[in-house]
Amino acid sequence: MRHHAGIIMCAAVVTGAGLQAQPTFRAGVDLVTFGVSVVDQAGRLVTDLREDDFEIREDGTPQTLASFARGDAADELARVRLGLLMDVSGSMERDLALARTAAIKFLNALPEAQDITLVDYDTQVRVSRYGQADFPRLVERIRTGKLGGWTAFYDALGVYLDSVDLMDGRKVLVMYGDGLDTRSALRFGEMMTLLKASDVTVYAIGFIGHQPGNARMEGRLRLTRVAEATGGQAFFPSALKDLDEAYAKVLAEIRGQYHLGYVSTNRTTDGAWRRVEIRLTRPGLRVRAREGYFAPYVEPPPAGLP
Numbered sequence: 001m002r003h004h005a006g007i008i009m010c011a012a013v014v015t016g017a018g019l020q021a022q023p024t025f026r027a028g029v030d031l032v033t034f035g036v037s038v039v040d041q042a043g044r045l046v047t048d049l050r051e052d053d054f055e056i057r058e059d060g061t062p063q064t065l066a067s068f069a070r071g072d073a074a075d076e077l078a079r080v081r082l083g084l085l086m087d088v089s090g091s092m093e094r095d096l097a098l099a100r101t102a103a104i105k106f107l108n109a110l111p112e113a114q115d116i117t118l119v120d121y122d123t124q125v126r127v128s129r130y131g132q133a134d135f136p137r138l139v140e141r142i143r144t145g146k147l148g149g150w151t152a153f154y155d156a157l158g159v160y161l162d163s164v165d166l167m168d169g170r171k172v173l174v175m176y177g178d179g180l181d182t183r184s185a186l187r188f189g190e191m192m193t194l195l196k197a198s199d200v201t202v203y204a205i206g207f208i209g210h211q212p213g214n215a216r217m218e219g220r221l222r223l224t225r226v227a228e229a230t231g232g233q234a235f236f237p238s239a240l241k242d243l244d245e246a247y248a249k250v251l252a253e254i255r256g257q258y259h260l261g262y263v264s265t266n267r268t269t270d271g272a273w274r275r276v277e278i279r280l281t282r283p284g285l286r287v288r289a290r291e292g293y294f295a296p297y298v299e300p301p302p303a304g305l306p
Helices: 096-109 132-144 154-164 188-196 212-230 238-257
Strands: 008-012 029-038 052-056 061-063 063-070 078-085 115-121 125-131 170-177 199-207 258-263 273-280 286-288 292-294
Touching: 008 029, 029 063, 029 273, 052 063, 052 154, 052 258, 078 096, 078 154, 096 132, 096 170, 115 132, 115 154, 125 132, 125 154, 125 286, 154 170, 170 212, 188 212, 188 292, 199 238, 273 286
Parallel strands: 078 115, 078 170, 170 199
Antiparallel strands: 008 125, 029 258, 029 286, 052 061, 052 273, 063 258, 115 125, 273 292
16 A cells, blocks of 8 residues: 655756766765675575675775665665656657556555656656655656657766755666667766766666667667666566566565665765675675765865865
């Protein structure tokens, strides 16, 4: 049952000219958090680990866990900030009906989410946020959006990341598209830098079957790189039955993630990239998570001032 009070919290149309190509670094963010999926040698999720099964190193220095939670706990599921990124450009003409059906099915499968941010894009990027009580309006928006225009994929992802940057909770983004881009002001490398600066886990549902060979390979590569950079995964269904299998895996991941937090021993506020390695004391298991984060940044005082 959908029990959260809901309002449309924001709605905006954004063009590429208004985007920033540089990540925003915030000072005073002490707790570093990671969503972590663990699989065995057969690729099956492992969901019975405890806090003392994990070890964290930041740039080689051991860190002490300050928080630990399992993703299937009721209070953790209620903290999910769900995002949907939908390509409604002309390149999706043959796949949009399937993508819309897929998005609505997924929303019905995760009723606990605190709120839902929808970003749909063609030449322009449109973003709006819905509480759970506004679920019918969200479904209507997904069903009736117009198709056409160029594809501003990188800009759309940048807009989403900016819109959720200051939010708390677990941020999960599910993307529906072909991975192509023909319009964005952001370049792929700039978009990936913004993604690395975020704490969002991305799952990509790629519709690439109707693209020509080179475009199909390029779209698959891009969507896979985006998802894996965040500790997520990419799926490439060709029919509705394939979507059911992909959704089962995504939902299992959301419920099976561990959420680890620590206060870094490195107090330098230089905005530098810090590599984080999450290890397991139990042998034969593999971790999937972000590879690091950008440190907080504080502008140094002008020369000559104390």
